Amino acid sequence: MTEQAVHAPASLAQRVRGDFPILAQEQDGKRLVYLDSAATGQKPSSVIDAIDSFYRNSNAPIHRSTYALAESSTQLFEGARERIAAFMGATTETTIFTRNATEAINLVAHAWGRDPRTGNIGEGDVVLVTEMEHHSNIVPWQMLCRDTGATLDYVKITDDGLLDADDLAAKLAGGNVKLFAVAHISNVLGTVNDVKALVAQARAAGATVLIDGSQAVPQMPVNVAEIDADFYVWTGHKAYGPTGIGVLHGRRELLATMRPWLGGGDMIKVVNWNDSSYNDLPWKFEAGTSAVAEAVGLGAAIDFIAELGSENIRAHEHALVENALPRLAEIPGLTVVGPGAEARGGVISFTLDGMHPHDVGELLGRENVCVRTGHHCAQPLMRRLGIPATARASFACFNDTDDVDALIEALHKARKVFGL
Numbered sequence: 001m002t003e004q005a006v007h008a009p010a011s012l013a014q015r016v017r018g019d020f021p022i023l024a025q026e027q028d029g030k031r032l033v034y035l036d037s038a039a040t041g042q043k044p045s046s047v048i049d050a051i052d053s054f055y056r057n058s059n060a061p062i063h064r065s066t067y068a069l070a071e072s073s074t075q076l077f078e079g080a081r082e083r084i085a086a087f088m089g090a091t092t093e094t095t096i097f098t099r100n101a102t103e104a105i106n107l108v109a110h111a112w113g114r115d116p117r118t119g120n121i122g123e124g125d126v127v128l129v130t131e132m133e134h135h136s137n138i139v140p141w142q143m144l145c146r147d148t149g150a151t152l153d154y155v156k157i158t159d160d161g162l163l164d165a166d167d168l169a170a171k172l173a174g175g176n177v178k179l180f181a182v183a184h185i186s187n188v189l190g191t192v193n194d195v196k197a198l199v200a201q202a203r204a205a206g207a208t209v210l211i212d213g214s215q216a217v218p219q220m221p222v223n224v225a226e227i228d229a230d231f232y233v234w235t236g237h238k239a240y241g242p243t244g245i246g247v248l249h250g251r252r253e254l255l256a257t258m259r260p261w262l263g264g265g266d267m268i269k270v271v272n273w274n275d276s277s278y279n280d281l282p283w284k285f286e287a288g289t290s291a292v293a294e295a296v297g298l299g300a301a302i303d304f305i306a307e308l309g310s311e312n313i314r315a316h317e318h319a320l321v322e323n324a325l326p327r328l329a330e331i332p333g334l335t336v337v338g339p340g341a342e343a344r345g346g347v348i349s350f351t352l353d354g355m356h357p358h359d360v361g362e363l364l365g366r367e368n369v370c371v372r373t374g375h376h377c378a379q380p381l382m383r384r385l386g387i388p389a390t391a392r393a394s395f396a397c398f399n400d401t402d403d404v405d406a407l408i409e410a411l412h413k414a415r416k417v418f419g420l
Ligand SMILES: Cc1ncc(COP(=O)(O)O)c(C=O)c1O
Pocket: 038, 039, 100, 101, 102, 103, 134, 136, 137, 183, 185, 186, 187, 212, 214, 215, 235, 236, 237, 246, 377
């Protein structure tokens, strides 16, 4: 990172705010304060323009046709893959487009977990997840365990929202953990897990490791070669890209031996009456017509992140969290869940005594302050925390301390409405 590339938090937001057309809109004269990027990210003009331009100028079937337009669309699609792979420290062969992170995890659960030739997961085996996982990183494993007779187990979290290292060590020491699946950043607690160390620890205990990077890719530098997990998944719409596209990075040797999950066009080499030979990586796992415009849009989103610098985005969101945490703590009855700023990404979930999170969300919404409320697709975690739901504010590169001010002010107003 060069000296010039480092931007103070305010200047980063100032620099990029104009890139997000949606932020210009108002509701009853109140500007949009978007604090829900952990649910879905807003899109910069460069992403919107890339998709628009694809449909206006380059739309044609990829891979199959020989005319110039089709070559151009194929080039845009595969070019996006090349840039995404390079940005993530992966190769194009090991960068597979899926619909989202959820589909990427299901792909692994089916193609790796259910493979009857290898018996990767079977009776007596343990699939280990953690108490802080999103449903996407729980339910596919429940289904796999149900079908194979394996057991699903959860690494506990500590009261301050960190993974319980002793519990993890004890569970790995059991010797029968075949798969360990863990979030890089929790979408509720904001906890940033040291995934490189976790991968090393779990692999030393004989487990295959999947990292759910859905929250991490938009928030911090991620290099899958350095992390060295067997599988690393993420989702485009949270990373300033479009919906309908996600990514699975996998260890080449594993992907090469795994059988495809979905069959159909594009994933084959030769189709006979009774059997087929499969395409090379990554296309073996990309059956059917791909989300071409979405891939092009995701390529533009990655260019956007690369241009800002993931380190700068991380520093920026960290500064906002440091600004917001003590101010939130001053609001009577407000409890933040999760660790302190040092172990946290750009996500702050909280409860407010005397108010249901949905009421908090609705009253904040009247001020045009957008936060997410509910269980955040993490019901087991809510159960562990002993609460039904939280409100959650999450940051992106375009947020600044004015947005934190608006959040704090709106929370005070909401308490007043409730007579608190
Ligand atoms: C940590 C985490 N994992 C997985 C997902 C699922 O993402 P998608 O619905 O795009 O597959 C989310 C989305 O909220 C998430 O926050």
